[in-house]
Amino acid sequence: MEVCFHFTVMVMSMHDIDRVSEFVQLQTKHQQRVFSFILTLVPHWPDAEEVLQETNMVLWKKKEQYEPGTDFVRWANQVAYFEVLKHRKRQRGHIRQFSEAFIEEVAAETLSLDGPLQAQREALAACLAKLSEKDRALIAHRYLEGATTKTVAAAVGRSIDAVYKSLQRIRSALLACIRRAVVSEEWA
């Protein structure tokens, strides 16, 4: 069945279109960096997603304030930080949270580490390739939407405890690998 949509098209200058186009590109390109920053402060994944949504909305509303050529990620992360604080305020009393001092310190440190953290993310592919097929499959299972240690355990036919330990081991191995990769790249 064919469906027809009629949309209003706003007349914009080419300059505006270029700016909006650039903004969309930047926002799309840096989603992962912003999400990573948020998750560092809000470790619960669904909550981090929610904060990312709110952050994106604020970024879009404030897009005129962004000066092309300036550090988009830093600006986006600063917006994200305030959205994290708002999210924490909403959740206060419902769940256990890290202290505000902790959040403040970790946020500042994460902002200052944006470059190295990006390098680590880029090194992840090569490190994943070094995992055994079994370990890769376990990680693949774990990072599906809605997956938990319990669902992974059921899927791979192992005990929850065994899966938990394996995931801990694999993540530590990946961390060690990407740290080595980034260090060797820095010295290359």
Added chain:
Amino acid sequence: MSQYESARAEIEALCSKLVEGSVTDEERERIEQLVRSDSAAKRAYIEYLNLHAALYRYNAASIAPLCATETAPSDTRSPVLGFLSDVFQAGTNFFSRGLVVSLLLTIGLPGALFLLLILHVARQPVPSGSAMPVAKITQMHECVWGEGSAPLPIGADLFSGQQIRLSEGLVEIVFADGTNVIVQGPSTFETNTRGEGFLRVGSLVANVPKGAQGFTIRTPTATVVDLGTEFGVAVEDEKDTLEVQVFQGKVALKTGAEDADRKPSRHHLVAGRAVRIESAHRQGKMVVREVAFSADRFVRRLPAPTKPVKAAIIADFSGGEGNAEVDQFPGVAGSGWATGWSVGKAKGLKCITSIEQANPLLGSGKYLCVLFQRESGASAARKARALERRLAVTDQVDLTKPYVVSLNLRIDVLNRFAEARDRLSICSRRVSQVEYERERGVSSGWHICVAGKSDKYAKSRNWAFLQRDKKGKRFGVDSGIPAREGNTYSFRILVDPPARQWTPSIAVNGGKWTAFKAMGMRSQGTAKRNRYWPFLDIYCVMEGGNKGEDVEKIGFSVDSIRITPAGEAI
């Protein structure tokens, strides 16, 4: 092990518990203590969470392909490969959903170019190859989507290998490298990478900005590579025929790229020139000949609107059941809806939904019939379940400004509906079970309900309006209108977010409207600052339990849901 390594090992073990949700309060405190007192632990914590985020985002894009290339040829699916392929596909969908939802909420100002409404994309078959969008739909003009192509909204992300079929109209696509492509229907076009598209049939114009040179349009006949320019490409249906026209700059043209049997040839084409490429099958090669340049051959800009489009968010269920169109049940995102309908989950509380035609509400055709029913037990345990749909904040209707919600609702059954907590509510509240505890009372702007037992505000089974006064005190207002089985109630709610007020009107069985005074918002929640309540919920709460065959039931039918800017005719 050095002190540094020891601290790092401990923080990694704790972080593992943190991300798996099994950390205890003591362990959380230990993380705080370590992170705040030890810079190495702080960095280790950040790196761990960074890895966790990257794995979520990276899983779909990287893990499976890595395995696939290393373990077996792509045409044979080993159990592991099959599994990984499935994982990859699911992961891709997952990522697209995450991005979709987040960008969805980035929706811009009314009438603006980019309305980032992308939930729908998550329902699209996302081809394997990349989890990152490579392009985005930024404008449309009188689009009619082709058969088999689900409608895409403005703002939809397009992924690698995603195909759009356009029967009529124009779609503007901006690629990640900044290239602007206007596809003119009828066309079938695929977005391949951030700098490449495939035009199977139809025509398009590509405008390539500085820095994006090399943007490529592939066709079944030839490949057009931009050298800094604006150019048009047209592929004729069922013929190996292609026309290329250059408006500005220069392009490189390579024939035979898609077919190894054809001898390749290379050409350069400059501004003001046009060529036609045809297949000469007998010779097994392509013939390129120059044709007259025609400025009118291609559409280079989307036309400005000739008349304002009436904004309205509508659900009248005319599309029946399905998830391909906006006006179906459960439907999809689009036309002002940020999602399709959902009915949540609640253990022990069954929900039966169907689209019906017989006995329509006020003669309006198809409608949605919903029956909530306690599955078993005489337990008084409270159960709640919602029919819910999320609205896009500033798409068709700007929910931050005054707007009107109207709908028709027929009470089909209220069985064992006699407890104080037995409720049927229509509101802007979100009560999906997962979020229920967290969002309890958070997003309820306006709220109309009927309860099973009289309270200090309203008689049992009378429609009541729930609100708060300026001091924040909750109270209800009895409408005096009873909710009776078989009656159809028309509701009209003027919602005024800036004033934080809502004004309800009710008509019974198509009769005269009864208007009520303005009410305060039930609660402000997250909308306090942003001034929007982006949900439409009809939910039931059951408290009494079953008594043998006498089962707790709340059934209703709903139709003609319409959300319009205030002041427009409804």
